[in-house]
Amino acid sequence: MDSIFxxxxxxxxxxxxxxIVVFVHEFxxxxxxxxxxxxxxxxxxxxxxxxxxxxxxxxxxxxFSAIPLGGYVKMFGEGETMLVVEGGGQVxxxxxxxxxxxxxxxSFKHKSLLQRAAIVFAGPAANFVFAILVFWVVFLLAGRxxxxxxxxxxxxxxxxxxAGFLPGDKILSVDGTTVERFEDIQRIVxxxxxxxxxxxxxxxxAELSIEAQPRIIDDTDGFGNATKRALLGISASGEKRxxxxxxxxxALGWSIGQTYTVVDSTFVAIGxxxxxxxxxxxxxxxxxxxxxxxQAARSGxxxxxxxxAILSVxxxxxxxxxxxxxxxxxxxxxxxxxVCGRPLPERIQEWGLRIGLALVLxxxxxxxxxxxxQL
Numbered sequence: 001m002d003s004i005f006x007x008x009x010x011x012x013x014x015x016x017x018x019x020i021v022v023f024v025h026e027f028x029x030x031x032x033x034x035x036x037x038x039x040x041x042x043x044x045x046x047x048x049x050x051x052x053x054x055x056x057x058x059x060x061x062x063x064f065s066a067i068p069l070g071g072y073v074k075m076f077g078e079g080e081t082m083l084v085v086e087g088g089g090q091v092x093x094x095x096x097x098x099x100x101x102x103x104x105x106x107s108f109k110h111k112s113l114l115q116r117a118a119i120v121f122a123g124p125a126a127n128f129v130f131a132i133l134v135f136w137v138v139f140l141l142a143g144r145x146x147x148x149x150x151x152x153x154x155x156x157x158x159x160x161x162x163a164g165f166l167p168g169d170k171i172l173s174v175d176g177t178t179v180e181r182f183e184d185i186q187r188i189v190x191x192x193x194x195x196x197x198x199x200x201x202x203x204x205x206a207e208l209s210i211e212a213q214p215r216i217i218d219d220t221d222g223f224g225n226a227t228k229r230a231l232l233g234i235s236a237s238g239e240k241r242x243x244x245x246x247x248x249x250x251a252l253g254w255s256i257g258q259t260y261t262v263v264d265s266t267f268v269a270i271g272x273x274x275x276x277x278x279x280x281x282x283x284x285x286x287x288x289x290x291x292x293x294x295q296a297a298r299s300g301x302x303x304x305x306x307x308x309a310i311l312s313v314x315x316x317x318x319x320x321x322x323x324x325x326x327x328x329x330x331x332x333x334x335x336x337x338x339v340c341g342r343p344l345p346e347r348i349q350e351w352g353l354r355i356g357l358a359l360v361l362x363x364x365x366x367x368x369x370x371x372x373x374q375l
Contacts, residue, residue, distance in 0.1 A: 010294030013304065014286075015068055017293040019045050021127065021312045022071040025319070028126025029119055030073045034058075036115045039076035039106035046071060069286060075119075077107025113334055120330045127316030128259060134309035135255035138302065139246055144254060147182040148240035158233020163199075163212035165234055170202040182236040187261070189214055191268050193278050194230050228279075262313045285364060324349075324356030 022045055030040055039059070044050075046065035053063025065071075077099060104110040108119065149171045154160050171179055174188045175197055189197070194216040201210055214230035246254060272278035284292075289311065296307035320328040329352065337343045344352075 006294060006298070009297055010290055013293040013297035014290035017304075017308050017311060018068060018289070020308060021130070021315050024126050024130045024312060025123045025315060026071045026073050028122040028124070028129075032122035033073065033075055033108065033119045036111055036119060037106060038108045038111060038119065040073055041076055042072075042074040044071050044074075075108040077103065077109045113337060117331060117334045120327050120334070123327055124316035124319045127312040127319075131259050131262070131309040131313045131316075132252075132255045134305050134312075135258045136251050138306060139251040139254050140248070142302065143243040143245040145181075145183065146242050146244045147236045149179050149182045149185055150237045150240070151234045152237030153235045155233035155235075158231065159212050159214050160233035163210050165199075165201070165210060165212070166203065167237075168203070171199055172202055172207070173200040174198070185232075185234075187265075189230050189232050191265055192230060193269075193272055195277065259309075259313055262310055263317055266314060266317055323359055324352035325360055326356065329353075329356050 026043060026045075030043055033040055041059070042061040042063065044063050044065050046068040047070055048066040050063045050065055053061055055061050099107060099110070108116065111119070151160075151165060151167055151169045151171070153167060154165050171182075171185055173179060174185060175192070177184075177188060179185055179188070192214065194214055196211060196213045199210045199212060201208055212232060214232040216228050217231050218226065218228060269278060273283075293304070293307060293311075296304045319326050320331070322328045322332040324330075324333075333344055333349060333352070343349075
């Protein structure tokens with residue numbers, strides 16, 4: 001059980017984790033905007049009042065703000081007009097004016113459709129690249145465990161025993177997916193979450209097919225958190241287990257594959273929630289992120305950076321959902337603009353953003369409630 005003395009660790013690890021993944025995301029927007037000639041007025045980690053910051057030579061204000069639950073890059077020219085203010089700076093005397101040619105040259109809104117799409121997509125892309133780099137370094141430093149997919153023990157009364165698995169069986173594939181390691185079997189069974197599965201098995205030189213349906217049990221994860229997981233009821237023989245040390249290219253391939261696995265697993269889990277196979281209690285918000293980041297930090301730097309990479313992938317993926325207000329919503333608007341040859345009317349875009357904001361707020365309330373219930 002976490003003690004009160006863990007609160008500083010949890011708080012610091014949460015702020016570090018969120019700050020880094022948000023910085024990576026916003027820096028993706030920022031660097032591509034800069035390269036396309038857009039003036040970036042501010043780069044903020046967090047929202048609300050500024051705590052501290054500085055101006056760079058290009059006039060961008062880099063700052064940390066009071067509410068550390070996100071961040072943003074403010075780009076010049078979000079609207080078609082600027083305000084002319086007279087009478088000692090009274091806003092009531094302001095009149096709209098068109099941007100000058102020089103201002104349009106550095107305005108986000110006046111960039112080409114392809115440039116705007118590239119700037120928006122760069123944020124999620126940066127999150128994926130960051131995760132790939134983290135996994136790459138971890139694989140280079142620690143290697144990857146390889147356990148032969150040979151069954152050492154079948155648990156009495158388990159789904160595996162009922163299906164007919166025997167010690168010594170070598171599992172070749174699961175649901176048509178070839179497995180090279182016992183760790184692959186564990187991952188595939190966990191993601192199936194109790195659905196019936198088909199196993200191709202080699203036994204005494206002959207191949208056979210076995211159907212099994214893992215059971216869902218109440219369990220705890222590696223940090224002691226209550227969870228539900230699928231249990232087949234087999235364990236590896238452990239006789240042929242090694243740590244494989246890859247080269248640079250092989251490690252990069254593994255890291256790309258690991259990032260893809262995180263994305264694929266997320267989509268599978270969402271699909272299972274939609275069809276009712278998996279409960280929505282697995283959805284978490286800021287409180288759970290804080291809790292898990294603290295647990296990962298206390299378990300070692302390796303687990304901490306891996307957790308950060310997984311969170312980065314999820315941040316990038318969620319931002320690509322076609323919901324107005326998110327990056328994916330903007331990309332959807334740009335796709336419609338590309339098809340129609342002109343932007344959607346401002347009124348429609350405004351209503352889309354309002355709906356998107358409502359959906360995001362509802363999701364935040366729901367996942368925060370989930371967090372509280374879990375606690």
